[in-house]
Amino acid sequence: MKRILLLILILVGICFGIRAQEDLAIGAAFDELAVKQNVTEVVMGAGRLKKYHLSFFHSLEIKSPTPNEQQRIETLLHSDVAQAIIHEENGGHKLYELPSRKGLHRYIFYRCSSQSLNLIYLEGKATLKQIKEQFLKN
Amino acid sequence: MNYELKPSYWEQLAERYFQAETTEEEEQQLRRFLCSSQAQDPRFDEIRATMSLLYVGRQASPVLHPALSVGVNKTPSPWLRLRIVAVAACLCIAMFLGWRQYQQHNISSVRIAGVAIEADASQLMQQQMTEMLNPTNPGDR
Numbered sequence: 561m562k563r564i565l566l567l568i569l570i571l572v573g574i575c576f577g578i579r580a581q582e583d584l585a586i587g588a589a590f591d592e593l594a595v596k597q598n599v600t601e602v603v604m605g606a607g608r609l610k611k612y613h614l615s616f617f618h619s620l621e622i623k624s625p626t627p628n629e630q631q632r633i634e635t636l637l638h639s640d641v642a643q644a645i646i647h648e649e650n651g652g653h654k655l656y657e658l659p660s661r662k663g664l665h666r667y668i669f670y671r672c673s674s675q676s677l678n679l680i681y682l683e684g685k686a687t688l689k690q691i692k693e694q695f696l697k698n
Numbered sequence: 699m700n701y702e703l704k705p706s707y708w709e710q711l712a713e714r715y716f717q718a719e720t721t722e723e724e725e726q727q728l729r730r731f732l733c734s735s736q737a738q739d740p741r742f743d744e745i746r747a748t749m750s751l752l753y754v755g756r757q758a759s760p761v762l763h764p765a766l767s768v769g770v771n772k773t774p775s776p777w778l779r780l781r782i783v784a785v786a787a788c789l790c791i792a793m794f795l796g797w798r799q800y801q802q803h804n805i806s807s808v809r810i811a812g813v814a815i816e817a818d819a820s821q822l823m824q825q826q827m828t829e830m831l832n833p834t835n836p837g838d839r
Binding site: 567594595596597598599600601602603604605606607608617619621653655669671678680691692695696 | 788802803804805806807808809810811812819820822823824826827828829830831832
């Protein structure tokens, strides 16, 4: 009986377990801002990302972001990127690789202009080099 | 118990056992006889094997096989019921997890203002990633 109870507890734990970027501060940005009028949210699972060797894609695109929206995202982003192992910046484009989790690489991409703000969270086995090759060859 | 009865008596009893015509008391007698030295005869191998199998089956799962549970309390104890409920709960949770995993694995959605719309998520992803990685398309803040 103890074994069954333990199994139930484990299964319940998995049910409410951490999913994708939910352990990151930017998870709050996805939750809070995705319902705003000027926001487009894209979510894709591993089944659709096989050819890129990725397992999760989550993006927010905010058209004409307000200073408050930008500040909120940047505040959350700063707390996450403190642990980044790779940080690249090119103009307004920022790219961070976070420590891998469960053998999966994790990336955050951020770009902000007066027209739009983009925040992307990526997870998968692909390296940064592979990701760049995949998307820039198209 | 008098095991000195003629072997034919036990053979007949075994035959009646296979016909499901024996009483519980006769079956008890038969079981005892089969444990005795007089029953160590190939003629009784079949009945011995059958009764042994039933005994093992009854010991292993008297509730799941009520037909085998002669002499065992057929009403499951509260403890046993709890175990059955727990196993059922485990199965339900496992099924839910499997379903959720499947959903997450194949998710592909585009939402505007939190409302799902019909759009090609793959194409949008391509576009966003290309813009993001393209150094000729910098932001201005």
